[in-house]
Amino acid sequence: MTIITTGDNVRLHVEEAGSGLPVIFVHEFGGDHRSWEPQMRFFSRRYRCITFGARGYPPSDVPEDVAAYSQSRAAHDIADVLSGLGIDKAHVVGLSMGGFAALHFGLDFPDRALSLVAAGTGYGAEIEHEAYFRGVSEAVAANFLEQGSELFSLTYAEGASRVQFQSKDPRGWAEFQRQLGEHSALGAANTMRGVQARRPSLYALEDRFRAMQVPTLVIAGDEDDHCLQPGIFLKRVIPACGLMVMPKTGHTLNLEEPAAFNAALAEFFAMVEAGAWRPRDPRANPAQIMRTR
Template structure:
């Protein structure tokens, strides 16, 4: 099953569940459409669930032209999948690279989103490490292009991935195996065209302040370079809530699937009940204790 993007790129997708509100899952750089299996199985009971392979990830098309990859294109691809399925609005759920796409989806197409769930997003956002991240992204691109299978073993055991390996080595091995199947051109172009060129959340402050969409921000407490960006999103987006998972790294939906699913389910239920709104104006962040 394929949707067609604006430029003709074919995007592979899968669906589960036929009733309830739609939920679109957008995967991270290190994953693919099938990395959402614990969520597709759980949420298909009450929702129409969709997951897809981003461009550059088989079985979607893998354009060789770097200009076919960007943050804006990634968002338009998500819209293309919804349009193909005839879905006007959906809950948008993204992890890491997919979390960035979710934020930009809310900024560019707020009328198409029921809610946003932004998980493990923030790499490259911190201004003090922004240029370093861009350089590292280009190095990662080179290494995936040279040897995707060999480099998967290194990338898959980064500082925010070892938590997953320690908790669930069998599932982590599946993650590394999936990572090793990345197409070398697709992985390199995704890193160079999307990751290395996307703007920091701090550069989007005005748009984030104006975004009224119900938003759940999820961060692992050992995913160090997503913590401050997560707090920034919480402080900036008026209808957002922040969930920090303890002793947890980057791959939230696979590392802690039960917690992830439980909190996501509660969030979606609150949104659909109209119970997740803007922060109460009385909750003044500048107030320490009320004296009058």
């Protein structure tokens, strides 16, 4: 265990295992550094694996001021963790909130990303649902503060894209729910208000994504409805982007389907390291249905 102090003096809890090329795992809103255990165990056999608790997630610091939380700060926290460990470049893997952070890291620090994985990424990005997402984010923040994490976790963990995990793996889901119930209510509320509710839509970043050359893999569950269209959008605008859709799967991809998730990442990393994950062939014109001449 290591403590890394960020540029704005927030201490982050960091854990690592293994040796080799670095891979850093960035957790979702409903998870924490423990959520990546299936990946830490699998990939540390051949990589230097890093996971950390985001600000607001003990044992990392929980700043009391919501102004200390933002999408930009989340991307910079990844950079600060890598710098604190003496790492120049890494594969960056994020789920949901962590996927947004990974994408913003690729935009802000492209020279420091070997590759990007954005799994379950898209909530709040759809323009038609933007107002609803901001409203429900505020309601979630208020519920954490009013009910406390232990009680509200019982509700949050049974969301429409979480029940797939519960049905497939009740024991794994119960561990996820229990760990969620251990989170700081203040940290959860500030994260929801400062990061989730205020982050820019992915669609507003189209020009920047089109210019980003980092090899990228987007993964979505086919029952994680609000990540499907954003996933297709990212596939279309990021030059070296692949899209994987996992069948009969919800939001908590890395825990719900760990074997398939790990296999996809392993293949992706190998392709990137071989220089074989390239931008889309210009002959693959999406406007063409069949070639006639």
